[in-house]
Amino acid sequence: MVQLLAADGTRTPHPDMDAALEDSGLATPERLRGYYRDMVMIRAADVEATSLQRQGQLGLWASAFGQEAAQIGAGHASREQDYLVPTYREHGIAWARGIEPWRLLESFRGVSHGGWDPNALRTHPYMIVLGAQAPHAVGYAMGLQRDGVVGTGEPETDTAVLALFGDGASSEGEVAESFTFAASFQAPVVFYTQNNQWAISVPTSVQSRVPLAQRSRGWGIPSVRVDGNDVLAVLGAVRIALDSARAGKGPVFVEALTYRMAAHTTSDDTSRYRLTSEEEEWAEKDPILRLRRHLEQLGEIDEAFIARCDEEAHDLAMQLHHHIHGMEDPDPVGMFTHAYAEPHPIVEAEREQYLEYIAQFEDDDERVAGHVEQKGERA
Amino acid sequence: MSSTNLPIAKAITAGLRDAMAADDKVLLMGEDIGVLGGVFRVTDGLHAEFGSQRVVDTPLAEAGIVGTSVGLAVRGYRPVVEIQFDGFVFPAFNQITTQVAKMHNRTNGAVHMPIVIRIPHGGGIRAIEHHSESPEALFAHTAGLRILAPATAQDAYWMTRQAIECEDPVILFEPKKRYWVKGDVDPDHRPELSPWQADVVRPGTDATLLAWGPSMPLAIESAEAAAEDGIDLEVIDARSLSPIDYPSIIASVKRTGRLLITHEAPVLGGLGGEIAARISEECFYHLEAPVLRVGGYHLPYPPSRMEHAYLPDLDRVLDGVDRLLEH
Numbered sequence: 155m156v157q158l159l160a161a162d163g164t165r166t167p168h169p170d171m172d173a174a175l176e177d178s179g180l181a182t183p184e185r186l187r188g189y190y191r192d193m194v195m196i197r198a199a200d201v202e203a204t205s206l207q208r209q210g211q212l213g214l215w216a217s218a219f220g221q222e223a224a225q226i227g228a229g230h231a232s233r234e235q236d237y238l239v240p241t242y243r244e245h246g247i248a249w250a251r252g253i254e255p256w257r258l259l260e261s262f263r264g265v266s267h268g269g270w271d272p273n274a275l276r277t278h279p280y281m282i283v284l285g286a287q288a289p290h291a292v293g294y295a296m297g298l299q300r301d302g303v304v305g306t307g308e309p310e311t312d313t314a315v316l317a318l319f320g321d322g323a324s325s326e327g328e329v330a331e332s333f334t335f336a337a338s339f340q341a342p343v344v345f346y347t348q349n350n351q352w353a354i355s356v357p358t359s360v361q362s363r364v365p366l367a368q369r370s371r372g373w374g375i376p377s378v379r380v381d382g383n384d385v386l387a388v389l390g391a392v393r394i395a396l397d398s399a400r401a402g403k404g405p406v407f408v409e410a411l412t413y414r415m416a417a418h419t420t421s422d423d424t425s426r427y428r429l430t431s432e433e434e435e436w437a438e439k440d441p442i443l444r445l446r447r448h449l450e451q452l453g454e455i456d457e458a459f460i461a462r463c464d465e466e467a468h469d470l471a472m473q474l475h476h477h478i479h480g481m482e483d484p485d486p487v488g489m490f491t492h493a494y495a496e497p498h499p500i501v502e503a504e505r506e507q508y509l510e511y512i513a514q515f516e517d518d519d520e521r522v523a524g525h526v527e528q529k530g531e532r533a
Numbered sequence: 534m535s536s537t538n539l540p541i542a543k544a545i546t547a548g549l550r551d552a553m554a555a556d557d558k559v560l561l562m563g564e565d566i567g568v569l570g571g572v573f574r575v576t577d578g579l580h581a582e583f584g585s586q587r588v589v590d591t592p593l594a595e596a597g598i599v600g601t602s603v604g605l606a607v608r609g610y611r612p613v614v615e616i617q618f619d620g621f622v623f624p625a626f627n628q629i630t631t632q633v634a635k636m637h638n639r640t641n642g643a644v645h646m647p648i649v650i651r652i653p654h655g656g657g658i659r660a661i662e663h664h665s666e667s668p669e670a671l672f673a674h675t676a677g678l679r680i681l682a683p684a685t686a687q688d689a690y691w692m693t694r695q696a697i698e699c700e701d702p703v704i705l706f707e708p709k710k711r712y713w714v715k716g717d718v719d720p721d722h723r724p725e726l727s728p729w730q731a732d733v734v735r736p737g738t739d740a741t742l743l744a745w746g747p748s749m750p751l752a753i754e755s756a757e758a759a760a761e762d763g764i765d766l767e768v769i770d771a772r773s774l775s776p777i778d779y780p781s782i783i784a785s786v787k788r789t790g791r792l793l794i795t796h797e798a799p800v801l802g803g804l805g806g807e808i809a810a811r812i813s814e815e816c817f818y819h820l821e822a823p824v825l826r827v828g829g830y831h832l833p834y835p836p837s838r839m840e841h842a843y844l845p846d847l848d849r850v851l852d853g854v855d856r857l858l859e860h
Contacts, residue, residue: 267635271643272607279639283631289600290632296601297608300560300586315604328628331597338592492642493676495700499729500776501676 155411156391157381161439163447171390174397180230180389183454189230189385190449191463193222193442196246198467199255200416202474203262207420211478212262216243220383220415223441224348226250227388228316228410232396235303235313239278239291244318251277255470256477265484284319285326288345291317292332295341295399304342305402312400314342316392322353324369325361333373333405340404344395345370347407348382350414355427370407382410383441386448413439487512536719542575542712544686545651547720548693549576549613553583556611559697560587562598563615563651572617573653573712595625602648603632611697613649619706620663622652626671633702634677645700646677649693653709654682655747655797656844659837666834667798672704673775673807680774681728682706682746686716688728688772695728706774708747729773731781737767740791740857743782743808745771748795748845755795755850764854774804782808783815790821791857795845800828822860827853 158166175181200217207215218225221243229250232238240247248258253275260266261280268279278294281287295315298304303313319329324347336343347366351358362369367379378395380387388410395406413436417424424433449455490505539547553559561576561583567590570577580588591598595616602612616622622629629650636646656665672678679701683689689707696703726732734749735756744752749770756766767785771777786792792812794805809824827845835843 266641267639269639269641272640273643278607279636283627286600286627286632289597289628290604290607292597293601293604293606293612294608295604297605297610300610301608327624328596328600331592331594331600334592334594335597335601492638492640494679495637495642495645498679498701498776499779 155379155381156387157384158386158390159381159384159444159448161444163444163451165448165451168390170394171387174390174394175386178393180393181386183449183452186445186449187455187459189226190442190445190455191466192226192249193246193385193445194463194467195470196226196249196255197222197442198471199249199474200245202471203255203259204416204420206259206475206478207262212259212420213264214262214419214421216262216419217414217416218243218245220436220440221348221350221412222246223385223445224382224388224410224412227385228318228346228392231389231392232316233309233313235276235310236396236400237276237278237291237294237313237315239287239294239315239317240280241284241287241318241320241323242280242282243320244280247318248277251275253277255474259474259478263478263481265481284323285328288317288319288326288329288332289335291315291343292335292341295336295343296339298342299339304400314344314396314399316396317343317345319345319347320353321347321349321351321358321361321366322356324366333370333375336405337373337375340402342399342402343405344392344399345375345405345407346392347409348412349409350412352414352418352428354418354422365409367407367409370405375405375407377407377409379409379411382412383439383444385441385445412441535721536717538715539686539690539718540713540715541683541686541689541708542573544689544716544718545575545693545707546577546579547718548690550579550582551720552613552694552697553579553587556697558609559611559613560589560605561613561615562589562591562602564591564593564598564617566590566615571615573709575651575707575712576615595621596628599625599628599633599648599650603628603636603646606646606648607636607644611647611649613651613697616650616652618664619652619654619666619668622650622668629672629678629704630675634675637701638677646702647697647700648702649696650702650704652704652706653712654706655708655710656834656840657710657747659840661837662834665837665840667796667829669706669774670798670802670804670807673777673804677702678775679703679729680706682708682772682774684708684711684746684749684770684772686714686718687724690718690720691724692728692772706746710747711750729776729778731772731778732770733767733781733785734770735766735768737765738789739765740793740854741767741769741782741785741789742850742854743769743771743792743794744796745774748797751845751847751850752795755847755854758847758851759854764858766854777804777808779811779815782812786812786816787819790819791860792820792824793827793850793853793857794824795827795850795853796829797844798829799831800826801831803828822857825853825857
């Protein structure tokens with residue numbers, strides 16, 4: 155396992171990684187402070203989202219608490235033109251791609267199923283069906299090959315895809331099929347697994363008898379295993395992998411070992427399947443604390459910066475709180491809008507039926523009041 | 534007028550070729566579709582003409598084929614994927630129903646899914662298990678998909694073109710039993726009839742007989758046989774199974790007062806049941822008889838030495854017509 159930062163923040167040299175980080179300019183002190191701030195911000199948003207769920211403002215929340223380095227590192231390792239294909243727990247990835255946290259909360263609140271333009275943000279929608287996104291990533295990468303934006307040698311042109319999935323999803327057949335397609339066509343895709351140790355209640359040992367990173371080698375896909383709580387190791391490994399893919403050298407698999415500190419979702423109860431001693435052990439390996447210790451050892455961080463980050467994170471959480479509390483429910487007639495791209499007589503007829511049905515209550519104050527009250531209870 | 538006489542399989546080939554020539558974003562993916570030209574030879578010659586970047590022999594993995602087509606569509610391509618046989622679409626069922634059908638909706642309309650999924654469809658070819666299925670109701674039930682079922686060479690050509698041009702995903706159910714039946718194709722003149730409309734292929738007054746795809750020849754043959762007994766059947770080719778062209782069917786049933794639907798798929802939970810329910814809502818006071826269905830039984834598709842008893846045939850359809858006219 156590649157580790158550049160030990161839990162106490164000590165830096166371990168690594169020839170390949172160090173060279174990649176040096177060349178890319180991704181590991182300057184200023185950048186490192188930026189990653190620290192990113193991780194503090196996204197953790198605050200994550201904690202606030204959990205609170206919003208407890209307040210009844212979200213139907214569900216899937217926390218990424220503990221996986222910040224694995225996500226912020228991978229997100230920043232990608233270039234602007236790269237296409238990222240996330241799961242539903244990729245809040246740090248989204249943050250690194252400039253997607254505002256409130257947009258992530260839309261689907262957990264139930265006002266949309268995602269709702270951003272994947273091509274505009276260079277990021278696929280969050281995926282709920284485990285592993286189903288992996289072949290999309292490979293297909294997109296096959297499109298890049300046909301567009302001639304792989305292996306040109308131009309850093310601004312050459313493009314790759316980062317396909318994310320978890321340790322649980324790695325057992326899905328579509329992931330295996332994606333390895334096959336990517337290997338056969340040498341598609342410019344990096345498969346990236348955050349092995350957070352638990353697929354809800356089932357440990358990774360049930361998903362695989364061998365380290366996940368070994369799996370892809372049977373397909374002829376080289377792989378590397380990194381410490382996912384070490385933002386530098388993630389940055390270096392994912393950057394090297396993406397650069398290799400975009401140079402036309404085919405797919406790479408990166409496994410980042412991390413830990414899901416929170417429950418699977420706000421509906422889950424970790425006490426039924428794991429020990430708090432395990433959680434305490436992993437808390438010692440916390441990615442934010444680790445980077446802070448490292449920056450302290452470098453003398454590149456001070457109390458004022460740390461306080462400023464905490465303040466900004468608090469402000470972000472408050473913004474999120476007010477944004478979500480103030481968010482109005484969409485007009486249900488909107489559900490008829492994007493079922494099809496072209497006119498569809500059945501959908502149009504049903505939309506008209508719905509509007510006619512609703513219209514009959516317009517003059518009926520009591521029924522309208524009842525309708526509103528019901529909506530209020532649901533919200 | 535440059536009408537040519539082509540088998541249905543070759544009409545689809547011509548449709549694919551012309552669509553690929555018209556738009557370089559169109560590409561074909563599937564098992565054995567390249568050098569071999571497909572197990573039914575529908576893509577014959579296209580690999581030689583367009584190369585392996587546009588006619589892609591894929592690994593043998595249906596979810597992978599359909600799943601990668603989603604990524605290609607997001608990237609701006611118009612993938613046409615071939616599922617080798619109807620019974621092999623199910624490994625891709627997840628991708629088709631949870632991804633292809635929903636990506637446009639999931640992105641609030643930002644992404645289009647102009648994917649065509651070609652599926653050789655139906656029984657009657659003395660095949661082994663899984664090669665004779667009629668799963669159209671499973672996909673018609675899924676919002677976000679469209680379904681076309683050509684029955685003639687002309688429709689096979691034009692529906693292939695129009696499915697590829699469509700911004701929504703389209704499943705093209707090809708009547709495999711009829712692949713080598715010839716018909717006139719006019720590739721130079723776009724038909725006036727929309728692909729989403731049903732076609733009254735034989736006007737009649739006593740009852741309406743509705744069918745699609747591989748069942749159309751049976752429907753026409755049944756009407757001709759009934760005519761010998763003095764029964765005048767109106768025959769409708771549904772053509773589009775999602776959306777179903779209800780206005781055309783309703784107009785016909787209001788004229789004839791009776792409706793018989795025949796399809797190869799099991800009657801239970803089949804599209805005939807959906808159509809019957811709609812007709813009973815829309816044509817209640819015009820109906821002289823309950824809507825009847827003649828189709829497959831609620832059974833796994835039988836071994837081929839028994840399929841003649843499972844599939845609707847002339848006698849079963851005429852028996853249905855008799856029951857319809859008893860009222």
